[in-house]
Amino acid sequence: MYNGLDPVLNTPVRLAIVSVLVKVRQADFNYLMEVTQTTQGNLSQQIKKLNEAKYIEVIKTFKGNYPQTICKLTDTGKKAFEKYVADIKIYLHL
Amino acid sequence: MEANEMKLDPEQSLRLITATIAKTRDNIKAMSDCFLLWGWLIAAASLLFYGLHAFTTTRLYFLPFPLAVAIGVVWTLRYFRQLKAGTETWLNWFLKQLWLAIGVCFLLVVGISLLNHQLPFTYTLLLGGLGTLVSGLVMRFRPLIAGGILFLLLACCSVMVGDALKPLLQGIAVIGGYLAPGYLLKYSKSV
Numbered sequence: 001m002y003n004g005l006d007p008v009l010n011t012p013v014r015l016a017i018v019s020v021l022v023k024v025r026q027a028d029f030n031y032l033m034e035v036t037q038t039t040q041g042n043l044s045q046q047i048k049k050l051n052e053a054k055y056i057e058v059i060k061t062f063k064g065n066y067p068q069t070i071c072k073l074t075d076t077g078k079k080a081f082e083k084y085v086a087d088i089k090i091y092l093h094l
Numbered sequence: 095m096e097a098n099e100m101k102l103d104p105e106q107s108l109r110l111i112t113a114t115i116a117k118t119r120d121n122i123k124a125m126s127d128c129f130l131l132w133g134w135l136i137a138a139a140s141l142l143f144y145g146l147h148a149f150t151t152t153r154l155y156f157l158p159f160p161l162a163v164a165i166g167v168v169w170t171l172r173y174f175r176q177l178k179a180g181t182e183t184w185l186n187w188f189l190k191q192l193w194l195a196i197g198v199c200f201l202l203v204v205g206i207s208l209l210n211h212q213l214p215f216t217y218t219l220l221l222g223g224l225g226t227l228v229s230g231l232v233m234r235f236r237p238l239i240a241g242g243i244l245f246l247l248l249a250c251c252s253v254m255v256g257d258a259l260k261p262l263l264q265g266i267a268v269i270g271g272y273l274a275p276g277y278l279l280k281y282s283k284s285v
Contacts, residue, residue, distance in 0.1 A: 010102050012110060019114035024183045031181040035117050063180070070180075085111070091104035 008053045009084045013038050013046040018081050021073035029069040055080055120185040126280045128173050133273040135162040140265035148258050196225040215260035219249035226272055237278045241271030
């Protein structure tokens, strides 16, 4: 029905991840899980898809002895989000 | 949120974006301990400098400042190493860069003033006022904006008083214009 909308962003978890990353400079995995209220497995999968689309950059690091995943929005992701917002505004006649 | 590939309609998308951005609040309080420690260090150093200079005969009255800066730098490095690589909002990042630049300028101003055989307090008050005012404006936190203005007013006053009173003015500025709004911010629910 809404074929013009970016299929990468047009799902709840991926759109939520990108919406968070618009507001923050970087976010770690636990924070994204808290905000998106999704499971660890699903979040990993959605992050992978956003990373494959080059919308986000994923940095693997360590905090103390524990591995930590950090996500940052790329310029491609930022432009895609801006276009997505512009597109939904057109659909909603805003 | 569901694990499947549910598609959103434009209205749902807009609601989700708005709700998610609203949940992603700036967490200034996460860095407040570091900022408050610097406030206490500079306030204590200013008041000790004033006390030692005005009421004792010691020639080491300047010592509280290098000591405060050394303690502050070591503590800050350890603090940010622990915080490193977590979630960071753009506002937190901006404030960190702002105060880092002001810290460097502070050291340069002190060094240049010492080379010119003059006290740096007027300029350090201006730098403190700049940082506090800009921080208050970007956070939209009025007590901090008022604090920044207090710094700038006391910087102007410092030109009109004798050298002995200048560190006292700086101590008052830090306590009234930085620490008091800093604690209001720490315990406020709004920011």
